[in-house]
Amino acid sequence: MTGSEVRQLPLQGLKVLELGQLIAGPFATKLMGEFGADVIKIEPPGTGDPLRKWRMLEEGTSLWWHVQTRNKRSVALDLHSKEGQDLVLTLATEADVVVENFRPGTLDNWGLGWEALSALNPRLIMVHISGFGQTGPYRDKPGFGVIGEAMGGLRYLTGQPGEPSMRVGVSIGDSLSALYAVIGTLLALQERNHSGKGQEIDVALYESVFAMMESLLPEFDASGQVRQPSGSALPGITPSNAYRCLGGDYVLIAGNGDSIFKRLMGAIGRKDLANDESLAHNDGRNEQAEMIDAAIQIWAEERSRDTILEALDAARVPTGYPHTAEDIAHDPHYLAREMIQTFIRPNGKPLKVPGILPKLSATPGRLGDGGPSLGQHTDEVLDELGIDPQTRAKLRQAGII
Secondary structure, eight states, rough: TTTOOOOTTTTTEEEEEEEEESSSSHHHHHHHHHOOEEEEEEEEEETGGGGGSSSSSSSSSSHHHHHHTTTTEEEETTTTSHHHHHHHHHHHHHHEEEOOOOOOHHHHTTTOOOOHHHHHHEEEEEEEESSSSSSSTTSSSSOOOOHHHHTTHHHHHHOTTTTTOOOSSSOHHHHHHHHHHHHHHHHHHHHHHHHHHOEEEEEHHHHHHHOOOOTTTHHHHHHHHOOOOTSSSTTSSSEEEEEEESSSSSSEEEESSSHHHHHHHHTTHHHHHHGGGGGSHHHHHHHHHHHHHHHHHHHHHTTHHHHHHHHHHHTTTOEEEOHHHHHHHHHHHHHHHTOEEEEEEEEEEEEEOOOOOOOOOOOOOOSSSOOTTTTTTHHHHHHTTOHHHHHHHHHHHHTTT
Protein backbone atom coordinates (compact mmCIF):
# COMPACT_ATOMS: atom_id res chain seq x y z
CA MET A 1 0.00 0.00 0.00
CA THR A 2 1.38 3.40 -0.93
CA GLY A 3 1.27 6.39 1.36
CA SER A 4 -1.24 8.13 -0.92
CA GLU A 5 -3.64 5.18 -1.14
CA VAL A 6 -6.98 5.81 0.54
CA ARG A 7 -7.95 3.22 3.14
CA GLN A 8 -11.55 2.25 3.80
CA LEU A 9 -13.23 3.15 7.06
CA PRO A 10 -13.01 0.25 9.56
CA LEU A 11 -16.71 -0.69 9.37
CA GLN A 12 -17.27 0.05 5.69
CA GLY A 13 -19.37 -2.70 4.12
CA LEU A 14 -21.07 -3.52 7.43
CA LYS A 15 -24.87 -3.24 7.31
CA VAL A 16 -26.54 -2.32 10.60
CA LEU A 17 -30.30 -2.31 11.19
CA GLU A 18 -31.42 -0.06 14.05
CA LEU A 19 -34.72 -0.99 15.70
CA GLY A 20 -34.91 1.42 18.59
CA GLN A 21 -35.30 4.98 19.69
CA LEU A 22 -34.04 7.73 21.98
CA ILE A 23 -30.53 7.22 23.36
CA ALA A 24 -28.82 3.89 24.06
CA GLY A 25 -29.43 1.95 20.85
CA PRO A 26 -29.20 4.96 18.52
CA PHE A 27 -26.00 6.18 20.19
CA ALA A 28 -24.41 2.78 19.60
CA THR A 29 -25.33 2.80 15.90
CA LYS A 30 -24.18 6.42 15.59
CA LEU A 31 -20.69 5.29 16.58
CA MET A 32 -20.82 2.48 14.03
CA GLY A 33 -22.01 4.84 11.32
CA GLU A 34 -19.20 7.29 12.00
CA PHE A 35 -16.71 4.57 11.12
CA GLY A 36 -18.31 3.48 7.89
CA ALA A 37 -21.24 1.18 8.69
CA ASP A 38 -24.40 1.55 6.61
CA VAL A 39 -26.94 2.20 9.37
CA ILE A 40 -30.61 1.87 8.45
CA LYS A 41 -32.78 3.42 11.14
CA ILE A 42 -36.39 2.24 11.34
CA GLU A 43 -38.83 4.90 12.58
CA PRO A 44 -42.63 4.91 12.96
CA PRO A 45 -44.34 6.80 10.11
CA GLY A 46 -45.75 10.19 10.98
CA THR A 47 -44.00 10.67 14.32
CA GLY A 48 -40.52 9.21 14.01
CA ASP A 49 -38.10 8.71 16.89
CA PRO A 50 -39.25 10.75 19.93
CA LEU A 51 -35.71 12.14 20.16
CA ARG A 52 -36.66 14.41 17.26
CA LYS A 53 -38.60 16.45 19.85
CA TRP A 54 -36.18 16.31 22.80
CA ARG A 55 -34.27 19.22 24.28
CA MET A 56 -33.86 22.41 22.25
CA LEU A 57 -35.76 22.43 18.94
CA GLU A 58 -35.09 24.39 15.78
CA GLU A 59 -37.78 24.45 13.11
CA GLY A 60 -39.49 21.56 14.89
CA THR A 61 -36.47 19.26 15.13
CA SER A 62 -34.10 18.68 18.05
CA LEU A 63 -30.59 20.02 17.61
CA TRP A 64 -29.46 16.84 19.36
CA TRP A 65 -30.95 14.90 16.44
CA HIS A 66 -28.18 16.15 14.17
CA VAL A 67 -25.59 14.51 16.43
CA GLN A 68 -27.38 11.30 17.42
CA THR A 69 -28.46 10.29 13.91
CA ARG A 70 -25.67 11.50 11.67
CA ASN A 71 -24.51 8.95 9.09
CA LYS A 72 -27.83 7.07 9.17
CA ARG A 73 -30.53 6.37 6.63
CA SER A 74 -34.09 6.88 7.88
CA VAL A 75 -36.79 4.43 6.83
CA ALA A 76 -40.37 5.10 7.97
CA LEU A 77 -41.95 1.72 8.70
CA ASP A 78 -44.82 0.57 10.90
CA LEU A 79 -43.49 -2.36 12.92
CA HIS A 80 -46.98 -3.15 14.23
CA SER A 81 -48.14 -4.15 10.76
CA LYS A 82 -47.59 -7.53 9.13
CA GLU A 83 -46.23 -5.85 6.01
CA GLY A 84 -43.78 -3.80 8.07
CA GLN A 85 -42.61 -6.85 9.96
CA ASP A 86 -42.07 -8.74 6.72
CA LEU A 87 -39.92 -5.89 5.40
CA VAL A 88 -37.81 -5.98 8.57
CA LEU A 89 -37.33 -9.73 8.10
CA THR A 90 -36.06 -9.02 4.59
CA LEU A 91 -33.72 -6.29 5.83
CA ALA A 92 -32.42 -8.53 8.61
CA THR A 93 -31.63 -11.26 6.09
CA GLU A 94 -29.08 -8.92 4.51
CA ALA A 95 -27.85 -7.27 7.72
CA ASP A 96 -24.69 -7.98 9.68
CA VAL A 97 -25.98 -6.44 12.90
CA VAL A 98 -29.36 -5.62 14.41
CA VAL A 99 -29.44 -3.21 17.35
CA GLU A 100 -32.67 -2.95 19.36
CA ASN A 101 -33.64 -1.33 22.64
CA PHE A 102 -37.28 -2.28 23.05
CA ARG A 103 -38.54 -3.87 26.24
CA PRO A 104 -37.54 -7.58 26.27
CA GLY A 105 -40.04 -9.73 24.42
CA THR A 106 -41.42 -6.96 22.21
CA LEU A 107 -39.66 -8.09 19.05
CA ASP A 108 -40.56 -11.73 19.77
CA ASN A 109 -44.22 -10.73 19.86
CA TRP A 110 -43.80 -9.20 16.41
CA GLY A 111 -42.06 -12.27 15.03
CA LEU A 112 -38.76 -10.35 14.89
CA GLY A 113 -36.89 -11.92 17.82
CA TRP A 114 -33.55 -13.67 17.80
CA GLU A 115 -34.92 -17.11 16.96
CA ALA A 116 -36.74 -15.82 13.87
CA LEU A 117 -33.97 -13.56 12.59
CA SER A 118 -31.06 -15.95 13.21
CA ALA A 119 -32.92 -18.73 11.45
CA LEU A 120 -33.03 -16.54 8.34
CA ASN A 121 -29.50 -15.21 8.78
CA PRO A 122 -27.15 -17.41 10.85
CA ARG A 123 -24.36 -14.81 10.55
CA LEU A 124 -26.49 -12.13 12.19
CA ILE A 125 -25.31 -10.40 15.35
CA MET A 126 -28.21 -9.09 17.43
CA VAL A 127 -27.63 -6.50 20.13
CA HIS A 128 -30.25 -6.06 22.86
CA ILE A 129 -30.11 -2.98 25.11
CA SER A 130 -32.66 -2.80 27.92
CA GLY A 131 -33.02 -1.54 31.45
CA PHE A 132 -32.47 -4.86 33.22
CA GLY A 133 -31.34 -7.35 30.57
CA GLN A 134 -33.05 -10.20 28.76
CA THR A 135 -33.22 -12.50 31.81
CA GLY A 136 -33.80 -12.24 35.55
CA PRO A 137 -36.76 -11.25 37.75
CA TYR A 138 -36.68 -7.58 36.62
CA ARG A 139 -36.55 -8.46 32.91
CA ASP A 140 -40.02 -7.13 32.09
CA LYS A 141 -39.82 -3.90 34.08
CA PRO A 142 -39.46 -0.67 32.11
CA GLY A 143 -36.13 1.00 32.74
CA PHE A 144 -34.68 4.24 31.42
CA GLY A 145 -31.14 5.47 32.05
CA VAL A 146 -31.96 7.23 35.33
CA ILE A 147 -33.27 3.95 36.77
CA GLY A 148 -30.16 2.12 35.63
CA GLU A 149 -27.98 4.80 37.20
CA ALA A 150 -29.88 4.40 40.47
CA MET A 151 -29.78 0.60 40.57
CA GLY A 152 -26.19 0.51 39.35
CA GLY A 153 -25.02 2.49 42.39
CA LEU A 154 -24.10 5.79 40.76
CA ARG A 155 -27.10 7.80 41.90
CA TYR A 156 -26.54 6.98 45.59
CA LEU A 157 -22.97 8.27 45.45
CA THR A 158 -23.77 11.45 43.55
CA GLY A 159 -24.44 14.49 45.71
CA GLN A 160 -23.61 15.96 49.09
CA PRO A 161 -23.56 13.85 52.28
CA GLY A 162 -26.93 13.88 54.03
CA GLU A 163 -28.79 15.37 51.07
CA PRO A 164 -30.97 13.76 48.38
CA SER A 165 -29.01 12.08 45.60
CA MET A 166 -28.46 14.07 42.44
CA ARG A 167 -28.50 13.01 38.84
CA VAL A 168 -25.54 13.49 36.55
CA GLY A 169 -26.55 16.18 34.04
CA VAL A 170 -26.56 13.83 31.02
CA SER A 171 -27.93 10.36 30.30
CA ILE A 172 -24.68 8.65 31.25
CA GLY A 173 -26.27 5.23 31.82
CA ASP A 174 -27.58 5.10 28.26
CA SER A 175 -24.27 6.24 26.82
CA LEU A 176 -22.27 3.69 28.80
CA SER A 177 -24.61 0.95 27.61
CA ALA A 178 -24.12 2.11 24.03
CA LEU A 179 -20.36 1.83 24.42
CA TYR A 180 -20.67 -1.72 25.77
CA ALA A 181 -23.00 -2.52 22.88
CA VAL A 182 -20.37 -1.37 20.39
CA ILE A 183 -17.61 -3.28 22.19
CA GLY A 184 -19.78 -6.39 22.18
CA THR A 185 -20.51 -5.96 18.47
CA LEU A 186 -16.83 -5.69 17.59
CA LEU A 187 -16.03 -8.77 19.68
CA ALA A 188 -18.82 -10.73 18.03
CA LEU A 189 -17.66 -9.65 14.57
CA GLN A 190 -14.15 -10.85 15.36
CA GLU A 191 -15.48 -14.18 16.61
CA ARG A 192 -17.67 -14.50 13.51
CA ASN A 193 -14.54 -14.29 11.39
CA HIS A 194 -13.55 -17.65 12.90
CA SER A 195 -16.89 -19.44 13.35
CA GLY A 196 -18.94 -17.92 10.56
CA LYS A 197 -21.85 -17.57 12.98
CA GLY A 198 -23.51 -14.67 14.72
CA GLN A 199 -24.70 -14.41 18.33
CA GLU A 200 -26.78 -12.33 20.73
CA ILE A 201 -25.38 -9.52 22.87
CA ASP A 202 -27.29 -8.65 26.04
CA VAL A 203 -26.60 -5.18 27.47
CA ALA A 204 -28.43 -3.94 30.59
CA LEU A 205 -28.37 -0.28 31.59
CA TYR A 206 -27.90 -0.97 35.29
CA GLU A 207 -25.01 -3.38 34.62
CA SER A 208 -23.22 -0.87 32.42
CA VAL A 209 -23.34 1.63 35.29
CA PHE A 210 -22.44 -0.97 37.92
CA ALA A 211 -19.33 -1.92 35.94
CA MET A 212 -18.04 1.63 36.56
CA MET A 213 -18.39 1.44 40.33
CA GLU A 214 -14.74 0.55 40.93
CA SER A 215 -14.22 -0.98 44.40
CA LEU A 216 -17.74 -0.32 45.69
CA LEU A 217 -18.73 -3.99 46.02
CA PRO A 218 -15.39 -5.51 47.14
CA GLU A 219 -15.14 -2.92 49.93
CA PHE A 220 -18.62 -3.76 51.15
CA ASP A 221 -18.02 -7.49 50.94
CA ALA A 222 -14.72 -7.33 52.82
CA SER A 223 -15.68 -4.80 55.48
CA GLY A 224 -19.45 -4.28 55.46
CA GLN A 225 -18.78 -0.62 54.73
CA VAL A 226 -21.30 1.12 52.45
CA ARG A 227 -19.62 3.94 50.54
CA GLN A 228 -21.43 7.24 51.06
CA PRO A 229 -21.86 10.37 48.93
CA SER A 230 -18.84 12.64 49.20
CA GLY A 231 -19.78 15.76 47.25
CA SER A 232 -16.93 17.02 45.08
CA ALA A 233 -14.26 14.88 46.77
CA LEU A 234 -13.04 11.50 45.57
CA PRO A 235 -13.41 9.25 48.63
CA GLY A 236 -10.32 7.38 49.73
CA ILE A 237 -8.06 9.36 47.38
CA THR A 238 -6.47 12.54 48.78
CA PRO A 239 -6.31 15.31 47.76
CA SER A 240 -8.82 15.36 44.90
CA ASN A 241 -11.51 17.98 45.32
CA ALA A 242 -13.05 21.26 44.23
CA TYR A 243 -11.83 24.43 45.92
CA ARG A 244 -13.40 27.88 45.97
CA CYS A 245 -11.29 30.68 44.50
CA LEU A 246 -11.26 34.42 44.98
CA GLY A 247 -14.39 35.74 43.30
CA GLY A 248 -16.46 32.60 43.80
CA ASP A 249 -15.16 30.40 40.98
CA TYR A 250 -14.00 26.84 41.63
CA VAL A 251 -10.93 24.91 40.58
CA LEU A 252 -10.49 21.16 40.60
CA ILE A 253 -7.17 19.92 41.95
CA ALA A 254 -6.01 16.32 41.75
CA GLY A 255 -2.84 16.13 43.83
CA ASN A 256 -3.25 12.51 44.84
CA GLY A 257 -0.08 11.05 43.31
CA ASP A 258 2.78 10.82 45.80
CA SER A 259 5.21 13.03 43.85
CA ILE A 260 2.38 15.29 42.67
CA PHE A 261 1.34 15.85 46.28
CA LYS A 262 4.81 17.09 47.16
CA ARG A 263 4.78 19.53 44.25
CA LEU A 264 1.30 20.73 45.18
CA MET A 265 2.29 21.39 48.78
CA GLY A 266 5.35 23.26 47.57
CA ALA A 267 3.22 25.40 45.24
CA ILE A 268 0.88 26.43 48.06
CA GLY A 269 3.74 27.19 50.45
CA ARG A 270 3.30 24.16 52.69
CA LYS A 271 6.72 22.51 52.55
CA ASP A 272 6.01 21.16 56.02
CA LEU A 273 3.26 18.97 54.60
CA ALA A 274 5.34 18.07 51.56
CA ASN A 275 8.06 16.72 53.86
CA ASP A 276 5.75 15.03 56.37
CA GLU A 277 6.52 11.30 56.14
CA SER A 278 3.05 10.42 57.39
CA LEU A 279 1.63 12.03 54.22
CA ALA A 280 4.06 10.40 51.79
CA HIS A 281 1.47 7.90 50.55
CA ASN A 282 -2.26 7.99 49.91
CA ASP A 283 -3.32 5.92 52.92
CA GLY A 284 -1.66 8.39 55.28
CA ARG A 285 -3.03 11.39 53.43
CA ASN A 286 -6.51 9.93 53.45
CA GLU A 287 -6.45 9.78 57.24
CA GLN A 288 -5.86 13.54 57.28
CA ALA A 289 -7.97 14.50 54.28
CA GLU A 290 -9.85 17.30 56.06
CA MET A 291 -6.62 18.98 57.17
CA ILE A 292 -5.09 18.77 53.69
CA ASP A 293 -8.25 20.07 52.00
CA ALA A 294 -8.38 22.96 54.48
CA ALA A 295 -4.77 23.90 53.72
CA ILE A 296 -5.45 23.97 49.98
CA GLN A 297 -8.69 25.92 50.49
CA ILE A 298 -6.94 28.63 52.53
CA TRP A 299 -4.45 29.10 49.69
CA ALA A 300 -7.05 28.98 46.91
CA GLU A 301 -9.56 31.44 48.35
CA GLU A 302 -6.93 34.21 48.28
CA ARG A 303 -6.26 33.82 44.55
CA SER A 304 -8.19 34.08 41.31
CA ARG A 305 -8.97 31.03 39.25
CA ASP A 306 -6.51 31.95 36.49
CA THR A 307 -3.73 32.62 39.00
CA ILE A 308 -4.27 29.18 40.55
CA LEU A 309 -4.33 27.42 37.20
CA GLU A 310 -1.11 29.14 36.13
CA ALA A 311 0.68 28.32 39.38
CA LEU A 312 -0.33 24.67 39.41
CA ASP A 313 0.38 24.21 35.70
CA ALA A 314 3.89 25.46 36.42
CA ALA A 315 4.18 22.94 39.27
CA ARG A 316 2.86 20.14 37.00
CA VAL A 317 -0.14 19.48 39.23
CA PRO A 318 -3.32 18.27 37.46
CA THR A 319 -5.84 21.09 37.69
CA GLY A 320 -8.78 22.49 35.82
CA TYR A 321 -12.19 24.06 36.23
CA PRO A 322 -15.79 23.11 35.33
CA HIS A 323 -16.24 24.01 31.66
CA THR A 324 -19.54 25.40 30.42
CA ALA A 325 -20.71 24.89 26.84
CA GLU A 326 -19.34 28.36 26.06
CA ASP A 327 -15.95 27.45 27.53
CA ILE A 328 -15.84 24.27 25.44
CA ALA A 329 -16.82 26.00 22.21
CA HIS A 330 -13.88 28.39 22.44
CA ASP A 331 -11.26 26.25 24.16
CA PRO A 332 -8.04 26.20 22.07
CA HIS A 333 -7.27 22.59 22.97
CA TYR A 334 -10.69 21.39 21.80
CA LEU A 335 -10.19 23.33 18.58
CA ALA A 336 -6.63 22.11 18.01
CA ARG A 337 -7.73 18.49 18.35
CA GLU A 338 -10.73 19.04 16.05
CA MET A 339 -13.25 18.07 18.71
CA ILE A 340 -15.42 21.01 17.66
CA GLN A 341 -16.72 20.32 14.16
CA THR A 342 -19.16 22.27 12.00
CA PHE A 343 -21.66 21.07 9.44
CA ILE A 344 -24.36 22.89 7.47
CA ARG A 345 -27.94 22.27 8.56
CA PRO A 346 -30.75 21.74 6.04
CA ASN A 347 -31.70 25.40 6.55
CA GLY A 348 -28.23 26.46 5.41
CA LYS A 349 -26.99 27.51 8.85
CA PRO A 350 -23.75 26.14 10.33
CA LEU A 351 -23.94 24.12 13.54
CA LYS A 352 -21.11 23.18 15.87
CA VAL A 353 -21.17 19.53 16.96
CA PRO A 354 -18.79 17.16 18.80
CA GLY A 355 -16.04 15.57 16.73
CA ILE A 356 -15.43 11.87 16.13
CA LEU A 357 -14.07 9.47 18.74
CA PRO A 358 -11.90 7.48 19.01
CA LYS A 359 -9.21 9.16 16.91
CA LEU A 360 -7.75 6.71 14.40
CA SER A 361 -4.64 7.91 12.59
CA ALA A 362 -5.36 6.40 9.15
CA THR A 363 -9.16 6.01 9.17
CA PRO A 364 -10.47 8.73 11.49
CA GLY A 365 -14.19 8.40 10.85
CA ARG A 366 -16.69 10.70 9.16
CA LEU A 367 -18.82 13.58 10.39
CA GLY A 368 -21.71 13.22 7.96
CA ASP A 369 -24.45 15.72 7.17
CA GLY A 370 -26.55 15.68 10.33
CA GLY A 371 -29.74 13.81 11.06
CA PRO A 372 -32.02 12.70 8.20
CA SER A 373 -35.60 13.82 7.80
CA LEU A 374 -38.24 11.24 8.68
CA GLY A 375 -38.38 8.58 5.99
CA GLN A 376 -35.81 10.40 3.87
CA HIS A 377 -34.35 7.12 2.62
CA THR A 378 -37.45 4.90 2.61
CA ASP A 379 -37.74 4.69 -1.17
CA GLU A 380 -34.00 4.28 -1.60
CA VAL A 381 -33.78 1.35 0.83
CA LEU A 382 -36.95 -0.38 -0.41
CA ASP A 383 -35.73 0.01 -3.97
CA GLU A 384 -32.55 -1.82 -2.93
CA LEU A 385 -34.79 -4.63 -1.68
CA GLY A 386 -36.52 -4.82 -5.06
CA ILE A 387 -39.81 -3.30 -3.89
CA ASP A 388 -41.30 -1.67 -6.99
CA PRO A 389 -42.82 1.84 -7.00
CA GLN A 390 -46.38 0.56 -7.29
CA THR A 391 -46.02 -1.60 -4.17
CA ARG A 392 -44.38 1.27 -2.31
CA ALA A 393 -47.28 3.53 -3.24
CA LYS A 394 -49.76 1.03 -1.80
CA LEU A 395 -47.72 0.70 1.42
CA ARG A 396 -47.56 4.46 1.74
CA GLN A 397 -51.30 4.84 1.19
CA ALA A 398 -51.92 2.25 3.92
CA GLY A 399 -49.65 4.16 6.34
CA ILE A 400 -47.13 1.31 6.56
CA ILE A 401 -44.28 3.44 5.20
